[in-house]
Amino acid sequence: MAGSIANFLLSVSLLLSISLIFLLTIKINKKNFENLSVIYLCSDGIFYLLFISFILLVYSFIVSDFSNLVVYQNSHTTKPLFYKISGSWANHEGSMVLFILILSFYLFIFTKKKIDPELKCFTIIFQLILIFIFLVFLIFTSNPFTKILPTPVQGLGLNPILQDPLLAIHPPFLYFGYVGFSIVFSFVLAALMTKKLNSFWSREAHFFILLAWSFLTIGIGLGSFWAYYELGWGGYWFWDPVENASLMPWLAATALLHSNIVTQKKNLLYSWTALLSIFTFILSLLGTFLVRSGVLNSVHAFANDPFRGLYILITIFLIIFGSLTIFLLKNPSYQRKNNSFFFQKDNFILINNCFLIFFLSVVLVGTVYPIILNAINGESISIGPIYYNSIIKPFLFVFIFIMAYGPFLEWNKNSNNSFIKNLLILFIISLVFSLIFLFLLNNKNISLTLGILFSFYLFLTVIYDAFREKKLSINLSRILAHLGFATVIFAIFINGYFAKEINLSMKVGDKKQLENFLIEFKNTKSIKGPNYDQITANFLVTDGNKKVELTPSIRKYNQPAQFTSETSIKSNFINDYYFAINLSQFNDNKISLRFYYKPLMQCLWLGVILISCGGIFGLFKKKYENTI
Amino acid sequence: MKIQYKIVILFVILVLLFLAFGRALLKDKTYQPTEMVGKKVPNIILNDFNNKNKKISLVNLTNNNFVVINIWSSWCIPCKEENYFLLKIKKNSKINILGINYKDQHTNALKFLKDFGNPFNLIASDTLGEASIQLGAYGVPETFVVKNGIIVAKFLGPINEEITGTILNLSK
Numbered sequence: 159m160a161g162s163i164a165n166f167l168l169s170v171s172l173l174l175s176i177s178l179i180f181l182l183t184i185k186i187n188k189k190n191f192e193n194l195s196v197i198y199l200c201s202d203g204i205f206y207l208l209f210i211s212f213i214l215l216v217y218s219f220i221v222s223d224f225s226n227l228v229v230y231q232n233s234h235t236t237k238p239l240f241y242k243i244s245g246s247w248a249n250h251e252g253s254m255v256l257f258i259l260i261l262s263f264y265l266f267i268f269t270k271k272k273i274d275p276e277l278k279c280f281t282i283i284f285q286l287i288l289i290f291i292f293l294v295f296l297i298f299t300s301n302p303f304t305k306i307l308p309t310p311v312q313g314l315g316l317n318p319i320l321q322d323p324l325l326a327i328h329p330p331f332l333y334f335g336y337v338g339f340s341i342v343f344s345f346v347l348a349a350l351m352t353k354k355l356n357s358f359w360s361r362e363a364h365f366f367i368l369l370a371w372s373f374l375t376i377g378i379g380l381g382s383f384w385a386y387y388e389l390g391w392g393g394y395w396f397w398d399p400v401e402n403a404s405l406m407p408w409l410a411a412t413a414l415l416h417s418n419i420v421t422q423k424k425n426l427l428y429s430w431t432a433l434l435s436i437f438t439f440i441l442s443l444l445g446t447f448l449v450r451s452g453v454l455n456s457v458h459a460f461a462n463d464p465f466r467g468l469y470i471l472i473t474i475f476l477i478i479f480g481s482l483t484i485f486l487l488k489n490p491s492y493q494r495k496n497n498s499f500f501f502q503k504d505n506f507i508l509i510n511n512c513f514l515i516f517f518l519s520v521v522l523v524g525t526v527y528p529i530i531l532n533a534i535n536g537e538s539i540s541i542g543p544i545y546y547n548s549i550i551k552p553f554l555f556v557f558i559f560i561m562a563y564g565p566f567l568e569w570n571k572n573s574n575n576s577f578i579k580n581l582l583i584l585f586i587i588s589l590v591f592s593l594i595f596l597f598l599l600n601n602k603n604i605s606l607t608l609g610i611l612f613s614f615y616l617f618l619t620v621i622y623d624a625f626r627e628k629k630l631s632i633n634l635s636r637i638l639a640h641l642g643f644a645t646v647i648f649a650i651f652i653n654g655y656f657a658k659e660i661n662l663s664m665k666v667g668d669k670k671q672l673e674n675f676l677i678e679f680k681n682t683k684s685i686k687g688p689n690y691d692q693i694t695a696n697f698l699v700t701d702g703n704k705k706v707e708l709t710p711s712i713r714k715y716n717q718p719a720q721f722t723s724e725t726s727i728k729s730n731f732i733n734d735y736y737f738a739i740n741l742s743q744f745n746d747n748k749i750s751l752r753f754y755y756k757p758l759m760q761c762l763w764l765g766v767i768l769i770s771c772g773g774i775f776g777l778f779k780k781k782y783e784n785t786i
Numbered sequence: 787m788k789i790q791y792k793i794v795i796l797f798v799i800l801v802l803l804f805l806a807f808g809r810a811l812l813k814d815k816t817y818q819p820t821e822m823v824g825k826k827v828p829n830i831i832l833n834d835f836n837n838k839n840k841k842i843s844l845v846n847l848t849n850n851n852f853v854v855i856n857i858w859s860s861w862c863i864p865c866k867e868e869n870y871f872l873l874k875i876k877k878n879s880k881i882n883i884l885g886i887n888y889k890d891q892h893t894n895a896l897k898f899l900k901d902f903g904n905p906f907n908l909i910a911s912d913t914l915g916e917a918s919i920q921l922g923a924y925g926v927p928e929t930f931v932v933k934n935g936i937i938v939a940k941f942l943g944p945i946n947e948e949i950t951g952t953i954l955n956l957s958k
Contacts, residue, residue, distance in 0.1 A: 540914055
């Protein structure tokens with residue numbers, strides 16, 4: 159029943175979107191912008207319709223309506239309620255509904271903005287086209303309300319690895335990020351069409367860019383956190399294509415966020431900002447394609463049917479071609495202003511924009527090249543962390559240095575150099591600090607030294623920046639985000655060089671002294687969970703005079719019958735102690751497991767939270783004119 | 787340049803990319819390491835396990851030689867079982883055994899050799915697992931027997947008494 163209603167609602171929203179597109183096109187041609195409120199009402203209607211369909215899907219999952227194919231394939235009556243709900247978007251069809259719902263959600267917020275009617279109408283058209291394209295994809299290739307007859311008694315269950323509270327919220331955040339750039343995309347195309355790409359546009363767009371960027375940051379952070387403690391590989395970032403797929407739009411969006419500030423402040427870089435707006439969304443789509451189509455093997459590849467992938471591929475290429483053609487045809491030729499001074503804020507932002515695009519290209523090549531190479535001559539290569547680390551690392555130091563220096567410069571004049579002396583002092587302090595630090599840790603690695611030096615330098619300059627002026631609240635957004643970035647980089651370097659991994663094979667009662675750790679296997683315990691059986695191993699790790707109890711476990715899920723290894727992580731803010739049992743390697747009462755010692759992981763998460771907070775604070779600023 | 791040309795160029799680039807991605811998409815993803823028995827040893831250059839600056843060329847090593855190549859790792863439990871048999875081969879014959887240390891941490895691998903004994907005449911590191919793929923390996927452990935540069939036999943999984951006998955016979 160719910161399925162039929164929802165199917166009907168989806169069809170209505172499809173019709174509504176196509177008729178609105180026509181109606182708006184006619185209105186624009188006639189330059190008649192009266193009675194727009196009806197149109198806004200209809201576009202809100204699409205959002206409500208999709209919202210109800212989404213709720214109906216969630217409802218089908220809650221009541222375990224197995225006459226629905228998607229519910230049957232991804233749910234089970236014994237699953238806890240929470241995972242029944244999150245299960246509704248932890249599959250291809252459900253996540254597409256969420257995707258479209260968010261597309262319409264952004265349209266919904268956008269129609270509430272007070273802007274020029276022509277610009278607004280164009281934006282609505284472009285956004286509606288996107289909604290239309292994905293609705294067609296949803297209804298005709300991945301319908302979430304397909305019926306099966308006869309109705310099965312029981313469902314197949316949700317992949318246990320996806321049964322995790324974090325994973326319930328990771329996709330919505332990521333989607334709010336990815337899809338958020340759709341409205342920026344539509345808005346920029348509208349501005350190009352109407353030749354209204356000006357500082358007003360830039361101010362209005364800033365809100366959406368920041369909103370989507372914040373969501374994307376949180377989404378990536380959550381995904382990384384999930385990988386860290388659920389997958390049990392002892393790492394938080396693997397340069398896996400799936401992770402790269404979310405990093406690429408983030409890099410583009412970060413560049414966009416900054417170039418848009420220059421556009422706002424100085425009426426410069428219009429074409430660049432427009433191009434970045436287009437590319438950020440395209441990269442989001444490309445990410446969705448790479449992750450979803452099954453072109454890569456991953457947890458995320460839901461659309462195993464290659465024709466779905468082909469549809470997304472065709473769509474993406476049409477969107478890329480269409481948007482770039484509009485850009486080429488309508489790209490305004492602005493008079494270049496003479497920049498008489500080099501040491502200005504905008505120049506520094508532009509330099510770092512170039513660095514971000516460089517990082518983006520490195521990641522793009524690393525992600526896409528193996529796929530294309532394999533398609534062309536069947537050769538498989540694996541591009542590992544070494545590639546990314548060795549290419550990105552040296553430039554990262556320069557990037558951070560410029561990032562630390564830039565905020566002190568002025569927008570419109572050569573800055574008075576009063577702060578340079580202070581910055582130099584801070585640099586010397588950081589140099590001394592990093593040398594002492596490394597001396598204490600007894601490590602002579604140059605890149606580690608530079609990593610600590612520059613991240614600490616950035617940290618100090620941001621703090622100095624915060625106390626330099628009294629109007630902290632105005633720059634709070636930037637200060638938090640940059641502080642977070644410094645923290646993340648610091649944590650990444652320390653973690654990269656001091657993390658330890660030890661493979662063990664032990665039986666109950668064993669004691670082993672490995673490196674600095676005394677590891678004792680105390681006992682095992684069996685526990686029965688709601689939809690799994692669990693064996694927990696109890697370990698005591700002694701590191702110096704610290705004692706940590708760790709309880710890694712193995713779970714056998716009932717439906718689908720599958721084993722998962724649950725990690726056990728204990729943290730004392732500075733260090734993480736991490737245990738994961740190797741699956742399928744039991745041998746005469748011995749279990750084999752991996753022990754990881756990961757320093758500063760909490761610091762890394764804290765940094766990500768700070769960066770996100772920076773974005774969120776920025777949203778609440780009223781007067782954009784006075785910022786940055 | 788005229789805008790029309792730019793659009794055409796854009797279109798051509800996109801079509802080419804589309805074809806490449808489309809082909810990647812429709813390709814069968816089931817992974818098949820090439821069946822290597824009877825073929826020449828691929829030209830793979832590996833890093834020496836004990837000396838990072840030293841390279842090991844499989845072709846040079848196996849040319850006019852009888853070599854057993856064993857892919858192992860400290861995290862692989864069956865490798866511990868088969869280590870005993872590899873030691874036995876080493877003790878009872880003059881066969882050269884090359885160990886390829888697959889996706890492993892150096893310290894763990896060293897500990898493995900210390901605990902269980904080192905049957906290898908030479909060890910190469912394959913930290914990323916690439917070389918093993920080129921060799922046509924499915925996973926660890928896996929053993930290849932190479933005679934005068936040609937792979938004559940391949941054993942999946944740990945070797946046992948019987949395989950040990952087969953290898954000793956092949957060497958004669």
